[in-house]
Amino acid sequence: MTPTPWKLAKRAEKMNPSVIREILKVTERPGIISLAGGLPSAKTFPIGAFADACAEVLKHNGEAALQYAASEGYAPLREAVAAMLPWDVDPAQVLITTGSQQGLDLIAKILIDEDSKVLVETPTYLGALQAFTPMEPKVVSVASDDEGVIVDDLIAQAKDARFVYLLPNFQNPTGRTMSEARRAAVSEAAAKAGVPIVEDNPYGDLWFDEAPPLPLTARNPEGCIYLGSFSKVLAPGLRLGFLVAPKAIYPKLLQAKQAADLHSPGFNQRMVSEVMKDGFLDRHVPTIRALYKRQRDAMLAALTREMKGLDVQFNTPVGGMFLWVRLPEGLSAVELLPQAVERGVAFVPGAPFYAGASDPRTMRLSFVTASVSEIDTAIAALAATVREALAQRDAAGIKPLVTELESR
Numbered sequence: 001m002t003p004t005p006w007k008l009a010k011r012a013e014k015m016n017p018s019v020i021r022e023i024l025k026v027t028e029r030p031g032i033i034s035l036a037g038g039l040p041s042a043k044t045f046p047i048g049a050f051a052d053a054c055a056e057v058l059k060h061n062g063e064a065a066l067q068y069a070a071s072e073g074y075a076p077l078r079e080a081v082a083a084m085l086p087w088d089v090d091p092a093q094v095l096i097t098t099g100s101q102q103g104l105d106l107i108a109k110i111l112i113d114e115d116s117k118v119l120v121e122t123p124t125y126l127g128a129l130q131a132f133t134p135m136e137p138k139v140v141s142v143a144s145d146d147e148g149v150i151v152d153d154l155i156a157q158a159k160d161a162r163f164v165y166l167l168p169n170f171q172n173p174t175g176r177t178m179s180e181a182r183r184a185a186v187s188e189a190a191a192k193a194g195v196p197i198v199e200d201n202p203y204g205d206l207w208f209d210e211a212p213p214l215p216l217t218a219r220n221p222e223g224c225i226y227l228g229s230f231s232k233v234l235a236p237g238l239r240l241g242f243l244v245a246p247k248a249i250y251p252k253l254l255q256a257k258q259a260a261d262l263h264s265p266g267f268n269q270r271m272v273s274e275v276m277k278d279g280f281l282d283r284h285v286p287t288i289r290a291l292y293k294r295q296r297d298a299m300l301a302a303l304t305r306e307m308k309g310l311d312v313q314f315n316t317p318v319g320g321m322f323l324w325v326r327l328p329e330g331l332s333a334v335e336l337l338p339q340a341v342e343r344g345v346a347f348v349p350g351a352p353f354y355a356g357a358s359d360p361r362t363m364r365l366s367f368v369t370a371s372v373s374e375i376d377t378a379i380a381a382l383a384a385t386v387r388e389a390l391a392q393r394d395a396a397g398i399k400p401l402v403t404e405l406e407s408r
Contacts, residue, residue, distance in 0.1 A: 011134040029341075033378040035365040036346045038172060038321060042369075044288045045235045046275065053274035061270060069266030071258045072096070073242070077273040081228070081242050084281075087218035093244050095253055098264045100202055100229040100241030104131035106256040107198055107225060110249065111162050112137045119157055119164035121149050123353035123362070125172045125200065128165055137162070141356035146315070148178040151185045158193035163225075166197060169204040169212045170320025173353045173364040177318055180213040187219040202229040202241075205285050207319035208293040222246045230272055232321075233285050238268045292321065292368050295375065299323060299367040302379035310386050321368045324350070326361050327386065330393045333363040336385060343381040 057065050072078065073096025081096075082089040097103045104127065112118060112135035120128065122144040132139060140161070143153040148168060158164075166186070168178035178186070190197050199216045217224035221244075229241040245253055257263075296317065303314050303325075311328040325347075327333060333349035340347065350362025370378060 011136060014133050014136065016130065016133070031344050032341065032346055033344055033370055033374045033381075034346045035367070035370060035375075035378055035382075036348045037366060037369065039366070039369050040232050040236060040321070041288075041291060044291065046280075046284055049275050049280060049284075050235070050271060053271045056274055057267065057270045065267045065270045067266065069263045069269070071254055071263045073264065074266060074269035074273055077269050077276075078242075080273060080276050081244075085218075085226075085244065086214055087221060089221075089244055090247075093247060093250060095243050095245065095250065095257060096264050096269060097241045097243055097257070098261060099231060099236075099239045100200065100227045100243075101127055101131065102257075102260065102264075103225075103227045103241055103243040104128050104198075104200070106243070106253050106260065107163075108132050108135045108137075109256045110252045111196075117157075117161045119149075119154070119161045119195070120355050121166060121171070122356065123173055123350060123358070124165065124355060125167060126353050128200070129353075129355060132165075139355040141354065146176050147182040148176060149186060151182070151189050154186065154195075155189050155193060158190075158195045161193075161195045163196040163198050164190060165200065166216065167200045167203075168216060169201055170206060170317055170322070172203070172320075173322055173348070173350065174324040175315060175317030175320050175322040176324070177212055183213055183216055183219070187216050191220050191223050197224040198227070199224055200227045202227070202232055203320040204228075205233050205281075206289060206292060206321065208289055208296070209318065212319065217244065222248075225249075233281060233288065234272060234275065238265075238272060240264060240268055240272055289319075292319075295367045295370070295372065296323070298372040298375045299365065299379065302376050306379050306383035307386070310383065310390065312383075312386060321366055323365045323367060325363045325365055326359070327363070328361070328390060328393075331386070331389050332360040334360060336363075336389055339388065340382055340385045343385050345378040345381040345385075347382070 073094065077096060078091040078094040081094045082091040108131050112132060114136040116137045118132055118137045118139050119142050120139055122141045129139065140157050142149045142157055144150060148166065154164065168183060170177055197216050201215060204212060215226060217226040226244040227241065230238060300316060313326040315324050317323055334351060337347065337349060348364040350364060351358040351360055367375065
């Protein structure tokens with residue numbers, strides 16, 4: 001038979017596979033300890049609560065739960081979302097999405113034209129770049145430090161920007177958190193420049209010692225779209241998230257949602273609503289925080305111990321799921337990965353998280369799915385891999401830049 005002449009749209013040609021998803025395939029090999037995936041710990045899934053909720057929903061509302069539903073989402077769940085946010089939210093502004101990732105896709109569809117300027121942090125969430133790219137924008141990376149975007153550069157890049165995409169709390173990939181002072185300055189600068197903010201907050205409830213400052217959206221609700229998720233506090237397999245949008249643009253987001261999938265799974269929405277009643281999240285989320293804090297502490301202790309003398313830099317996230325590492329001069333995380341896998345540990349290189357020029361020395365480590373003993377084993381293996389790479393670097397006569405400068 002003659003092959004069918006399929007012709008791809010330009011936007012399809014710009015789509016790329018998720019680097020993280022490709023790496024996760026490697027982690028399925030026996031004996032690999034994965035510090036790569038952005039997966040919440042399965043130990044945190046409230047299976048018993050969902051079993052009870054499932055029975056309750058099917059017993060009392062089975063027909064409605066299994067029928068088509070409203071595109072906006074299940075009304076009691078929208079009301080619960082509005083009630084749990086720390087500013088005045090009308091439930092009519094809440095759109096239930098099929099994971100917060102769908103929220104990014106809907107935003108891209110209604111706000112981005114070809115060559116539109118979109119501002120992002122340096123680095124930023126890879127999934128957002130994947131959602132924006134098919135719309136063919138000009139993605140501009142705003143200079144950032146340990147607190148997120150630098151306000152002066154945000155102002156300098158603001159002209160004609162459709163929006164700036166930010167993750168203020170325990171950012172993916174770096175784990176950094178935006179301070180109160182930085183939030184106030186960013187919010188004021190964006191409003192003054194007329195640049196809307198897309199605020200992504202899937203990790204905000206996963207703080208360890210104290211809650212993060214108020215969301216950016218709470219400071220200027222009409223200038224922001226806010227994204228949230230049930231994946232990190234309940235279970236990702238439900239594929240439920242939400243967005244909160246100004247009433248002026250909500251109808252277009254709803255239309256994009258209707259075109260995408262009509263509605264998110266109504267049965268899942270009713271189960272989540274049932275689970276959340278009577279303050280379940282207030283009791284459940286602290287157990288997640290306690291687990292993740294113990295595992296973060298274990299990873300920090302292992303890095304401090306195993307990387308001593310290797311000039312490996314890493315931060316101390318105050319919540320979330322990720323820690324950001326920078327290798328010594330002359331090393332590449334992409335090149336290091338196969339060697340690390342041979343030693344039984346996997347991580348995510350940092351380069352794919354950059355919209356502009358990348359730092360090849362960076363990597364993201366997740367501390368939430370491996371046990372404390374696995375973390376110890378994995379970091380020891382990673383340190384051995386770094387030592388081997390440093391020996392190869394030195395044997396090749398590649399001097400660290402700092403050493404070269406000091407010798408002059």
